[in-house]
Amino acid sequence: MLEFIRFELNYRFNRPATYIYLILMILMGFLAGGTDIVRAGGSGGKVMENAPIVITQLLVAMMIFGTFIASAVMGVPVLRDFEHKTDSMIFTTPVSKLEYLSGKFIGSFITLLIITSGLVVGIMVGQAIPWPWMDNADRLMPFDIISYLNPYLVFVLPNLFFFSAIFFLGGSLGKRMVVVYAQGIILFMGYLVAETFLSQLDNQGTAAILDPFGFGALQVTTQYWTVAEQNSLLMPFSGYILTNRLIWLTVGIACLVFLYIRFDFNLAGNASSKTKKKGKKMAREIKEEVLNPVVNQLFGPSAQITQLRSLSFFYFKWIIKQLPFIFIALAGVAFVFIISFAGGEGSYGIELYMTSSRVTQFIGIFNLFFIIIIVFYTGEIVWKERDVKMNLIYDALPYPNYISMASKFLGMILMSISLMILLMFCGILIQLISGYADIDWNLYFTELFVDTLGTMILYLMLGLFIQAVVNHKFIGFGLMFVFYISMAVMRELGIEHTMFYFGRTGLGGYSEMNDFGHYFQPFSWLNIYWFGFAVILYAIAILFTVRGIDSSFFIRLRLGKQRINGQLVMVVVLALIVFMGSGGFIYYNTNVLNEYQNSDDSNADRANYERSLKQYETLTQPKVIGTKLDVDIYPKDRDFKASGYFLLKNKSNDTIPAIHIQKAVDDQVLTKIAFDQGVSEDTSNSEFKYVIYTLDEPMLPGDTIQMNIDITFTTTGFKESGSNTDVIYNGTFFNNSAYFPSIGYNEGFELSSDDDRKEQDLEPKERMMETDDPRGIAQSLFGDDADKITFEIVISTDSSQIAIAPGYLQKKWNEGERVYYHYKMDTPMVNFYSMISADYTVIKDTWQPPVDSLPEVALEIYYNKGHEYNTDKMMRGMKEALTYYTENFSPYQFRQLRIMEFPRYRSFAQSFANTVPFSEGIGFIQNIKTDDVDLPFYVTAHEVAHQWWGHQVTEAGVKGNAMLSETLSQYSALMVMKQNFPPEIIKEFLRYELNTYLTGRTFEQKKEMPLYQVEGQGYIHYRKGSLVMYALQDYISEDSVNAALKRFNQDWAFKEAPYPTSKDLIKYYREVTPDSLQYIITDMFETITLFENKTTEAEYEKISDSEYVVDLTVNTIKYQADSLGNEEEQVLKDWIDIGIFTEDSKGKDSLIYLKKHKISQEENSYTLTIGAKPTKAGIDPINKLIDRNPKDNVKTVEEKEEEKPES
Template sequence: MLKEIIRFEFFYRKNRPATYIYFGILFLLCFAAVTSKFVTIGGIAGGQIKENSPYNLAFMTIIMTFFFTFIASAIMGVAVLRDFEHKTESLMFSTTMSKFDYLFGRFFGSFIVMVLIYCSIWMAFMTGYSIGKFLPWDPSWKEKEMLVFNAWSYLQPFIVWGISNLFIQGAIFFAAGALSRSTIVIYTQGIILFVLYQVSDTLLSDIDNKTLSAMLDPFGVRAFSIFTEYWTPAQKNAQIVPLGGVLLWNRLVWCGIGLLILIGTYFSFSFNVVRSSLFKRKNKKTVLEEKIKPELVTIPLVKQFSGFSTNLSQLWTQAKFYFRMVIREVPFIAIAFVGVIQIIVDSFYFDKMYGTSSYPITANVINMLDGFDMFFLIIIVFYSGELIWKERISNIHLIIDATPVKDWVNLSAKFMGMMIINLSIMLLLIFMGVMVQAAHGYFNFELPLYFKSMFTSTLSFVLLYTLLSFFVQVMSNNKFIGFAMMFVFFLVTFFLGAAGIQHPLFMFGSGRLGGYSDMNKFGHFITSFSWLKLYWLSMVVVFFVLSVILSVRGSESLMKTRIKVGKLRLTKPVMAFGIFALISTLLTGCYVFYNTNKINTYQTREESEKEQVTYEQLLKKYEKIPQPKIIDVNLKVEIYPTTRDFTADGYYWLKNKTNKPISEIHIQNDVEHKMKLAYLKFEGGAKENKKYEKQGYIIHTLNKPLAPSDSIKMSFKTLFETKGFVAGGSNTNIVYNGTFFNNTYFPSIGYNNGYEIGDDDTRRKYKLKEKERMMEQNDPIGLSQSLFGDDADYIRFEMTIGTEKDQTAIAPGYLQKTWDEKNRKYFHYKMDVPMCNFYSIVSAKYEVKKDKWIAADGRPVSLEIYYNKGHEYNLDKMMTSMKSSFDYFSKNFSPYQYRQMRIMEFPKYADFAQSFANTVPFSEGIGFIQKISDPDEDLDMPYYVTAHELGHQWWGHQVAEANVKGNAMLSETQAQYSALMVMKHAIKPAMMQKFLKYELDRYLRGRSSERKKEQPLNMVEGQGYIHYQKGSLAMFALQDYIGEDNVNLALRNFLKDWQYPGPDSKNKRYPTSNDLLGYFKAQTPDSLKNIITDMFETITLFENKTEKVEYKALKNKTFEVKITTTSEKFRADSSGNEKPIAINDWIDVGVYGEDIKGEPNLLYLQKHKVNKKANTFTILVKEKPKKAGIDPINKLIDRHSDDNTKTANLAEGGV
């Protein structure tokens, strides 16, 4: 019988059109993903990773199981439910078949069909990559060399991950349908799966949660990512992803859960028409009713009421009924419950940075609650279908439709009931937000902000999608087709952006308030948000009117009939309402278009790329033409925060530092920020020779050529104007409160190669040559330029800033005076020594905290922190860091060159801090609201970031590096080292190890996604994971091996020889990373020079592992610890291809005990010479060991650092 039921289920599905539709949709989607430029799945291929690499194919296969969840629920969920919906269960259950045959026949029959549908995925991938180059359109990889075809690369992911995921999903949906006999319960399981995935993603913000995150994800995406997170591009291209590690455990656990669910389903399923209750009720006594003699009664006369008040009464009564019906359902309660669980989990990971969270300020909480939009979407889509189809599913629609209720009342009541549900959830979210804050000891709840956020952004979101979902359900005339149409709608919307259709008028629901900032509130986003939401709301109101007109009432459901009936429903009020909404849609759409396309410029991504291509093709020829350099900047900047405008007028002095006369000066206006050059003139006269309007590039021919060493004054005025609002990418530098921009807004001299396309894949698309990221270290042009640009060296600087009266404006330099004029406030700054051509302007409403640091020579240095009121949390930590940093840097490197240091907070539209001359703009998101609850558990990131940015006053400002490969090793890596040393003397070793662990993890993950080529540290090309993360590891290891004092001596000598470099200096150039390495080598003994080779000049990795740790107590109250380890060493090329090399290194061996708090306590840490793979170390310690190992503090670059230590076990025969 089992075989027959499997056959029946299989052929039932085989004959259903939906089966072929599912297959076709998946095939076309996956085929488009590998052959189209506009559809992507996963988005991990490109650069060095080949599109048909085993890694990419496996990842896309796993990702597709997300999309397949909808299909799995539709197939597996109704396998048993179908019998109950068609009322055939009594027939089925009365046959001779067993429960086992019935259940598992249904399951395996549906499962086979599901597997066959899923075959469309690997078939599409295989077909697409095989014939893609012959298609009439160009796949993104058409010009790239692909890997040789390997069928196993396609089939292995399908077999290992695809089928396992299908089994897990199938078991869950099958059980839900069989036991609940409710479609909404089936869909709820999909929501729970999604929430588990989201929670697993949230947990990853803490490095210690990787294993837990991998195990929680039912789809296996996190397990896959964690298992392969350190794979290099070479590995991703060459290796089939094996089923091992956390991947294997994830599959075993979830397949085990699926099997247990099936077993539980078998024992719980009632093979009866009437289900037995979980709890037996007491038997009720049967009472025989006496025959009642019929009597004549008088039927009361019922008076009917009609009119608008009656309609409203009916509307409200029905709305309450639908509201109560939904909120009492177990699936709805389950959805709300899992949503609350996710909020609780997310609350422990507010903006986590290196494992340290932020304070639960209301801004953070509402940004977190924005993630609940997906729950709203799920509830809206499914319960809209349930409400629309409620009466027809219950077969009472003919009775209800016969009642004297207006056509618009029924639909409006369902809509109102749905909105009351949404509003209730919104209030629940506010309550949860407040509870989360209170639970974390934060009581500044800011309830008005909660309501403003919920009843603008969230309310408009649920209104739009509720009305859209109602419209789709009415038009589809089938609940499940309605669900499918909504799913397709989301897919189409998702892919529209990739296809270049990105205008907000075509992206449904566009218009977001953006992230809330305590400084700038919702800022200027409110304007575009309001108009776009009005446009979309007007449109969906039109949809709702159509829904009322075309809704089914009675037994006739053909569209032709509905249109005829709908004409009768076109009453004057309905028609007027619809026309008004239509006119509103057209008018608001026109106004949006006027703002985005007429008074502002709208560009698609492709148009922007073409503009970059044109820039390069037209102007690249001017790149190496000799130009004068800026030596003096004097500007007056007028900032208008309320209108988000500013003007800047003043002058540059330009000097010819070449040995030949210069007759033409090339000016690059800032086109990226749409700056307008009002005028430009040169002292002595010049005429405009050529102007590239769109590129902002102007060539002036001087009346008299500029002789070598001569200077010329260039006066100009430039404007930034905000007109209306833009379609996307709104400027967040010039804002109402917290303006922060730098000198890139002002005219520069010569060709700007930063405007070129940098990505090689995109360059290949436009037939451009691959671009080197940086010049070689021996390039004379690069050696004559600093990292701050090629149009200046060190400059004299003076600036006057005007702003609104209640704001403070700050620029580099010393405040000469401040005054009020015409209800505005002015600040005059001037630098008394030359500085780098790198300056910023900040304007905001500030509180200020002041202090002083006294230098060794008795010179006072003013310390100031300008902050937003309410953000006082970490000011003391930042102030302490400034003092500690100045103490360390001035003592070990060189004296601080300025008399002041100012930190200024700016809105968290960006999460960074940036060091300018004696000023550091600092995002509110990375320092001011970080929560350091326990110094023994939380890394003090405000302290560290402050130290890093102050380090740049030496590394970047006292010494600017050449604009060649490796330059960031001089600035960013040395700022990292400077901060590390300040932090090393302020925190416990365990916290230092935690920081290094994060740095190691980020470096290894960064090299895994390298698109071009990984470089050694001394040749780094703007790769943050190298100059920041690897730089930290390399410098910490160097000071550990040769001594902190020796590293500092090398840096001190380097500064002495290279301070304030450039063509005008004694060295006649800027320094390179290899110059600095020479100073390090001078302080490094020959026996340790391999550290410089391994860490700085090559890509070297270690594989250290502790195999066994045993100990025994000795008679003299000491303990003998025997540590068995293995060590290997590898050298990698730029793609990650590795080869083993001989190991001959000094490596730490450590033993840990336990202090009275149960925390690890380092008992022994010494370097041992390791020159072979297998090693055994015998160590004597005075306390009982708890764990031990090799390189326990992770000073070396090791991909599997977690196995460096192992728990100590008592040796056999030991005591």
């Protein structure tokens, strides 16, 4: 055995490939650890770049690429003996099978360990010192070797053993490298499937165990780790990680045992019976007499066409009959089915209807398998004749040089088309199985045969070019791999323009409202551009194609010059014209007609904006008190025009000598401004679209001035990226903050990321003003431009569409092919309004208020025809929400409420005055089942709540303001859901809210804030807000919370500055909270408080059919955390639910006992009597409290074993 180990080591370390692999590993490690070029870890914000979790994520992610090296090293030790015909010599020597296999495996495995250690070395070197180009000394912790050894031992070493075992098995028994390749694909597919299940709360444990790379186990284990924990904790060898590692180590050992049992160490056994039978059959088929056919030699164009057709179909049939191809294709199709049916969940685990657009998204995942096929088979098809030693005969055949490459190219195109057809029918089958029979054939054709096939053709030409030029199959594979990696890291090198990204021509977002819309134009031009370039590559491939025995580069270069002919020159010239011409047109559109900036330039501009204009931030400025507009939307041209005026008033006690105006910075917007009195214009800051108008007569306190505006938004050509999705063919939706001028300095233009600010030599900044900041209290969350405004608008659009804005319709009329709508508000509203235009179908209804004195409210839903699935849920949501909020808070202030669907380029709903734009993607196409959270109903109730919390009560623009608008809207919607859905639905909703909150803490980029100081952190004001408010009403009663909110509304509704803050709201909560529960206000709102509740024992004893005694033992630890997640244990004096479940008539768990108990120590035991057989029991069973590990709160109740009497 030692001789075999020594031989393998000598063999490996005498081959350049071993050193290339080692250098590659060191380089990848260094790029990941010492530069921003390769990013695979979770560093960023306050997580240090050499934190243990970052190093672990880097190493585990790199192991995905490490499988390629593992297959190359471990797949060939035994296979090599068969390929070199040395097996007969080895198998006849006095060597045992165990010595042979063990020596081969151990020698190769040691080599692999040395190679992959380069990855750790590279990361260590990259992170050990602050390299000058990184400027990251403040983001590196002191060097600790354990942080590198821990993940290597826990993840890398077990992975390498398992990979080695399976590749060694495949190469030894399969005796073909394609078997090894297939195994690599299986491993990668296992990773993809595990990643799919990770997004599902109920399947995370399964995903953690099944992932062969261990990444799922790592994610599940660390998903709730705080910043402090990520910076300090090593990966535990326990829980999911331990289970995952043991399972795959066991599988690896089983592979080696299986190999030992099945490997035939006898020389006579190496020829398969199939091969022997084939030989005998061929011998029988040899005829004694051979007749020579009469041959007519044809060499003209028709013969070449025949040759091309015959060879193309020959290569096509050869590919589709290859077992590796069949395996890859079937694996890809299987994955499409798996992710369609098992991984298709959206928010709160809700499935969407299996529309054609959704299925084509799933099919898009197959592109990864397309790439594998292209990389592998461009090499196999170029080398086909040489691999079977038929190249000299094939090369001597009478065909032009281009026929060989062209037929191989066309054969692969035919293969691609066959896969497209297969995928299309698979997609249709998925839809039919799902019960959705509305098939969009045009969409399938466009996605598959236009978008995907076009990209595959480009990659095919590239692959053939690389294989032809380098003339080495495996180096060609490597270069294709390098190409795809380079596409992923180019952005980190500052190369961002799409004209440098070969083959990146995607059609962009698809919406059933707007189809592919305006994306088709840039898609078409980019395809033409890259096709021209690819044809040039293809022509070079023809010139470098090996034909004959001379295959060196310089000989092929000389032969290539001889192969140049007029036809090839014409093709290359035309391709060059197409490439240069289309490239020039693309550049003209992206860089001349539109402004192009890379991210560094954009950040520099924003930094300069702050440096130049920050001085004006606190200047006293007038406020808008009235708006009157004429807006003309031109959907077909994607343009709009707006004119009208803002009426400005000096509401301060100071004189205002100049008005500062921030115009829209979008280069497609032209803004003209005039005043109804004399001004002088200062355009010295015009590069920022910031203009200062000095008034001939300064504005005295109480003075007003009319600012006339004229805005033209013109779509010219197409942009390089960030294509405008506001003004589109069908579904235009924009608001005043995006395109209309604002008053004064705009803090929103400043850089917010501390990392970005550091790169621009700016100090870190707070996300929002402090809660007590006088300037912040004087302005609302909608900004400092206005308090409340009067509003009137005439909005026009194409006659086939409906135009909508806040306000009541005064008049509608047609002029030519345009339709006009005149809207006007009868009361002042916040300075936040939308303009919408689309081809809508309308549902109308009315809501009768619970109080007779209140007016009837008109309800309308404007939706895209075919999206009727959930409109009844939305209508019901509006009615139920209006009733609840009117009864518990205050009357609804408007006479109408409208929902309008807009395309799913953006996924949110937004509440304007009596107007709620609602994304196609978050409510209109959800497939709501009985046990699902009714997302359309919930989102509707949430947005309706904003008519109270945001429009009636408008909060100050300071820290904690989202607690007044978003958290209160979450609570309001939750209470409406509580009235309309069973407790199980509410529990499921809160379970997802808790998961999102805890996960959000992990990815915090600055610092976590208590709820009352939330700084626009959605995971806090939405997710934690839901949990906190639901718990609050559970502790002090729903009526008490509503009483507090009613008084808060009465005191603050429709008020202008000073605006209320979270501290004001908390006072109302404390007024209705008993003294014994005042601590929950502190815990829930003013601190970051978490629990570790766990049920350790649960047993029951049956007394009678109607009496069961349950013994419970629970543990509780209470923590308070700082902004980075450092925790400090707190003294327990808390009231916490103890609950017991029984089985209801439907076989589901139902609470039979739920009562709060005073918890004063860590471990507590309870003996409780209930009237039915218990199934589960535990502490905080509905997860009302914020628990770091909510899965262990409840435990299955086991029956006590009867004590046996002593004999």
